[in-house]
Amino acid sequence: MKAFIKEPLFHFLLxxxxxxxxxxxxxxxxxxxxxxxxITDGQIAFLKANYARTRQRTPSKEEEQGLIDNYLREEILxxxxxxxxxxxxxxxxxxxxRQKMDLMSDELAGIxxxxxxxxxxxxxxxxxxxxxxxxxxxxHIFVDIAHRGIAAEDEAERILSLLLDEGNRTDPDxxxxxxxxxxxxxxxxxxxxxxxxxxPFSLELLKLTxxxxxxxxxSGYGLHLIFVSDYVAGSLPQLDKIRGTIEWEWSAANKKxxxxxxxxxxxxxxxxxxxxxxxxxxxSQAVSTAPxxxxxxx
Numbered sequence: 001m002k003a004f005i006k007e008p009l010f011h012f013l014l015x016x017x018x019x020x021x022x023x024x025x026x027x028x029x030x031x032x033x034x035x036x037x038x039i040t041d042g043q044i045a046f047l048k049a050n051y052a053r054t055r056q057r058t059p060s061k062e063e064e065q066g067l068i069d070n071y072l073r074e075e076i077l078x079x080x081x082x083x084x085x086x087x088x089x090x091x092x093x094x095x096x097x098r099q100k101m102d103l104m105s106d107e108l109a110g111i112x113x114x115x116x117x118x119x120x121x122x123x124x125x126x127x128x129x130x131x132x133x134x135x136x137x138x139x140h141i142f143v144d145i146a147h148r149g150i151a152a153e154d155e156a157e158r159i160l161s162l163l164l165d166e167g168n169r170t171d172p173d174x175x176x177x178x179x180x181x182x183x184x185x186x187x188x189x190x191x192x193x194x195x196x197x198x199x200p201f202s203l204e205l206l207k208l209t210x211x212x213x214x215x216x217x218x219s220g221y222g223l224h225l226i227f228v229s230d231y232v233a234g235s236l237p238q239l240d241k242i243r244g245t246i247e248w249e250w251s252a253a254n255k256k257x258x259x260x261x262x263x264x265x266x267x268x269x270x271x272x273x274x275x276x277x278x279x280x281x282x283x284s285q286a287v288s289t290a291p292x293x294x295x296x297x298x
Contacts, residue, residue: 037072037075037076039068039071039072043071044064044067044068047064047067047068047071048064048067051063051067102259105255105258105259105262106255106259108258109251109254109255109258109259110251110255112251112254114247114250114251114254116239118250119239119243119246119247119250120239122246122249122250122253123236123239123242123246126249127236129249130236130237130242130245130246131234131235131236132234132235132236132237133189133190133191133234134189134190134206134231134232134233134234135187135188135189135190135230135231135232136185136187136188136190136193136205136206136228136230136231136232137184137185137186137187137188137228137229137230137231138184138185138205138226138227138228138229139172139183139184139185139226139227139229140183140184140224140225140226140227141159141163141172141175141176141183141224141225142176142177142178142179142181142221142222142223142224143155143156143159143176143177143216143222143223143224143225144177144178144179144221144222145218145222145223146222147177148177152222152223153216153223156215156216156223156225157216159175159176159225160213160214160215160216160225162175163175163213163225163227164213172213172227176225177222179221179222181196181197181221187230187232190202190203190205190206193205197219197220197221197224198219198220200218200219201217201218201219201220201224204217205217205226205228208226208228209228210228210229210230210231211228211229212227213225213226213227214226214227
């Protein structure tokens with residue numbers, strides 16, 4: 001049974017059945033003036049269950065009769081309101097009914113259970129949303145442009161020469177100017193580095209070859225000589241590692257697609273007429289955006 005529910009054919013038949021019911025309701029509307037009200041055992045059981053859930057006890061005979069009387073009052077007033085057209089041109093009711101239609105679409109979409117192939121295809125088609133960020137571990141020596149002015153670049157070149165001199169034993173931490181940021185970073189996401197030093201700086205880091213001093217690279221603070229000690233490239237995780245996230249994203253996309261498909265099917269039933277006034281003369285033009293209608297016109 002579960003395997004059948006996963007089949008696209010099942011989803012197609014289900015949508016078709018729902019649309020048939022919707023069309024049936026539109027084409028054969030119930031008579032709101034009907035004087036017959038049928039209260040079934042199932043409806044009474046539903047009223048009693050709601051009462052028990054709220055009050056944490058079953059209703060007495062008197063309370064049960066009160067529930068039925070209240071339901072009957074609501075049904076009668078509801079029918080009379082429809083008969084008087086109180087539901088027409090009411091923005092609150094329109095919005096509520098639209099929400100109910102959207103909720104129906106969401107519930108239908110919730111029945112669908114994605115297969116591994118569908119999830120993998122969704123992951124591949126939306127890889128930019130799930131790919132992990134590159135991470136970089138590095139050390140840096142800061143040269144303050146605000147303090148040194150035009151001599152900052154010369155100082156940076158001098159320090160770089162020292163660092164590249166294999167015979168030099170100067171501690172890199174003793175070189176450069178003071179900065180509030182740490183002098184070294186373990187593996188850190190590029191976006192976090194961008195928050196500290198600016199996006200151009202973080203993008204330049206991605207271009208550097210690990211294992212050697214290079215620079216200078218400019219940030220919002222000044223110039224930096226950089227030693228990249230480790231680099232982890234961004235990658236697309238395996239499906240099993242982010243299955244929960246992919247299932248949620250797939251479900252959200254599926255709901256959106258199903259809702260749009262239902263609307264398109266309903267839209268085919270209607271022709272929209274625009275009424276305009278030019279020089280005091282009203283003109284009207286009927287327009288249909290339904291794909292089938294457009295094909296016939298062509």
